[in-house]
Amino acid sequence: MSEKIIGNYTIKLLEDNCISAAACTSVSPEVFTLQHKNSVDFAGGTDTEENILLAAQSCPTGAIEIYENGVKIWPL
Amino acid sequence: MIFPRPQKFTSTVLLKDFLDNSEKFLRIRFKSVVAFEFLAGQYFSFKINEKGERRSYSVAATVGDEFEIAVDISPEGAGSEFLKSLQIGQETEVLGPLGRFVIDESHRQMKLLFVATGSGIVPLKAMIDDLLLKKQDAREITLYWGLRNRADIFWLEEFNLLKNSFKNFHFHLCLSKPGETADYLEGRVTKWIDTHFESLQEHEAYVCGSHEMIADVKKLLKEKGMAAENLHEEQFF
Numbered sequence: 001m002s003e004k005i006i007g008n009y010t011i012k013l014l015e016d017n018c019i020s021a022a023a024c025t026s027v028s029p030e031v032f033t034l035q036h037k038n039s040v041d042f043a044g045g046t047d048t049e050e051n052i053l054l055a056a057q058s059c060p061t062g063a064i065e066i067y068e069n070g071v072k073i074w075p076l
Numbered sequence: 077m078i079f080p081r082p083q084k085f086t087s088t089v090l091l092k093d094f095l096d097n098s099e100k101f102l103r104i105r106f107k108s109v110v111a112f113e114f115l116a117g118q119y120f121s122f123k124i125n126e127k128g129e130r131r132s133y134s135v136a137a138t139v140g141d142e143f144e145i146a147v148d149i150s151p152e153g154a155g156s157e158f159l160k161s162l163q164i165g166q167e168t169e170v171l172g173p174l175g176r177f178v179i180d181e182s183h184r185q186m187k188l189l190f191v192a193t194g195s196g197i198v199p200l201k202a203m204i205d206d207l208l209l210k211k212q213d214a215r216e217i218t219l220y221w222g223l224r225n226r227a228d229i230f231w232l233e234e235f236n237l238l239k240n241s242f243k244n245f246h247f248h249l250c251l252s253k254p255g256e257t258a259d260y261l262e263g264r265v266t267k268w269i270d271t272h273f274e275s276l277q278e279h280e281a282y283v284c285g286s287h288e289m290i291a292d293v294k295k296l297l298k299e300k301g302m303a304a305e306n307l308h309e310e311q312f313f
Contacts, residue, residue: 019311026174058121
């Protein structure tokens, strides 16, 4: 599991859940990528919290978890 | 390949009906309030409640500012309930286009093999329509589509019309439980790909279906000599 903090969000990637549907990379290519391996990874950039949350919500397998101030806000 | 950046937009339900006799595959046509870009094979994400939950559905066809999805609602999950509840004229929030399961235009010399089971056919139909009807692509295009039985069949007329109109399009419908009919190939798609092809070294494949089906097909295609970079997959679950 990879983890990164952007703004108030802590983003956790559940790589084993990823099916490379590429919703996250379409919504927020600055933050998420599928380039380096066959599952989601961090791209190295940043984005708005709104867009990061939308990318997580768009993932069909719930492979992206978002925590705000230690509280899990996605998936519900 | 450059993919269009997704946008959120409102769409209105124009049409809603079942494609098959078993009322399993629901077709819904939407009209978008904005112009949208789309590559055949991509999907849209629908906001299904105010909690922010979303469900993704492949686009079967687009015409102007209208698009159509076809969904197997038999799992009866939250997404199925949302789609069943939609009424003609109702507005819904859509995000898209999403995904990178599209035709790789850098492999123009390859013959094309499409393999789907169930509603995995939806993105493939968009791709095949785009190749044949819009681009008049002359490459050999072969489709294997696996369903359980006759009651599950839909789009038969559409695919037969393509088969009769384009000599380079070959369509094989495979029923795993065909009953007494002898009209279709009996058995799984892997059985017939194995029977029909000695080698697939000159082919590029687009495979859509369940995790298990994709694993079985990939194993077979690799055994037939297909290079890994020529194998594209989209998992439905």
